[in-house]
Amino acid sequence: MTIRTRMAVLFLSIFSILLLIFSAVIYFESENYRQKEYKTRLRQEALTAATIIFNKNEISPDLLKLLDKNNVTALNQEEIIIYDVDDKVIYESGSDSPNLKAEILGQIREERELFWEENGLEMYGIVIRNRNKDYIVLTSSVDKYGLEKQRNLALTLGFSAFLLVCISAVTGWVFARRMLLPIQRMIQKIDKIRASQLNLRLDEGNKADELEQLSIRFNQMLDRLEHAFQTQRSFVSHASHELRTPLTAITGQIQVSLLANDNPADLKLMIQSVLDDVQQLNKLTNNLLDLTSIDADDTKFKYTLVNILEVIWQIRTELLKKNPDYKILISLDDNAELTPEVKGNEGLLYTALINLIENGAKFSPQHTVEVKIEMDDEILKLSFHNEGSMIPENELSQIFEPFKRGSNSRNTKGHGVGLSLTRRIVQLHKGQISVVSSENEGTIFSLLLPK
DSSP: OOHHHHHHHHHHHHHHHHHHHHHHHHHHHHHHHHHHHHHHHHHHHHHHHHHHHHOTTTOOHHHHHHHHHTOTTOOTTOEEEEEOTTSOEEEESSSSOOOOOHHHHHHHHHHSEEEEEETTEEEEEEEEEETTEEEEEEEEEOOHHHHHHHHHHHHHHHHHHHHHHHHHHHHHHHHHHHHHHHHHHHHHHHHTOOGGGTTOOOOOTTSOSHHHHHHHHHHHHHHHHHHHHHHHHHHHHHHHHHHHHHHHHHHHHHHHHHHSOOOHHHHHHHHHHHHHHHHHHHHHHHHHHHHHHHHHOTTSOOOEEEEHHHHHHHHHHHHHHHOTTOEEEEEEOTTOOSSOEEEEOHHHHHHHHHHHHHHHHHHSTTOEEEEEEEEOSSEEEEEEEEOOOOOOHHHHTTTTSTTOOOGGGTTSOOOSOHHHHHHHHHHHTTOEEEEEEETTTEEEEEEEEEO
């Protein structure tokens, strides 16, 4: 069943139930009023008859019967019966009077008055005290006109309800179709979107209702998909280029070594060059694997308390072994603890920090990078300062994208993956990373990590 059909059926069901309740309330309230009104009329008839019968000096029972037969206001099929204290009939207006059981007479005496229906008759009994004796006056009749009005009311309500249900069925179907028309248009638009046409967007209207908000969210998802596709294409293109460059260099050097003489010194230099290219290739591959591993599943990493100062000293020791000319200066502000800790994955934080420290030393003319640690109750702040050439302002927003390198780094080895990996690790730890660069101050990378 389609949503449109379900909406129409639901609308019709709710309307029908409400209409049924409304009609039932009207009918039963009318019936209740009819019974109360007719009970009042029967009571008046009973009291009138009792007054006349018990005052025999003014009128005889035979004359009362004659008056009842010729009374133009008498009730339909009206019968009046009066019982004495022994439940014997002392007056009966007609020959077709109902015979009451002793239980009913006893109930009338107990409750003093009683109204009920029996065999299509409306019956009313009341106890009237006369000369210290309790008499029962019973009146019975058929409310012909009242019942006829109730039947007419039932027919009117039934026909009106049927007509309104039919109208509501058509209206509900049209209403559901009109309400779902924007969704049908969205479906038609979505069907046109392909991997090669991710630039298409849904109409957002005036952004007032829920469907238009859904269109906005869908367009935002398409923006992310388009960006992801573009990043993927760029990633594949740059990765292929970065992998091919060292492989081409290695191939060329091996071919040259095969044609060269057997001079051990030249051969050693060539092997060293090949080793450098292999190491660069291995580093690039590891960075790419780390980046894809984090993007694929970031829930597999375990988090513990990590001493950031200890990690930075480990990085310093490792980098100085490989590059003795590097200068890595570490300082703590007055508020920083000797064991600044954050909750995170030590391996990932090590990768992020070594990228920032190594880049700082590599791009500084004196190969010097200053690492400063600051703390407060909630945040650990790390800053990495080097005095290298300024990164152009228009390149700062792209420096964290994969394979994006600043124009100031063209003469320095690198692949443009490290900062992208670093940003992803920082985001994984719910932190922030930023960069500022100026001609006089150099470049400062700032890292904020929640404790």
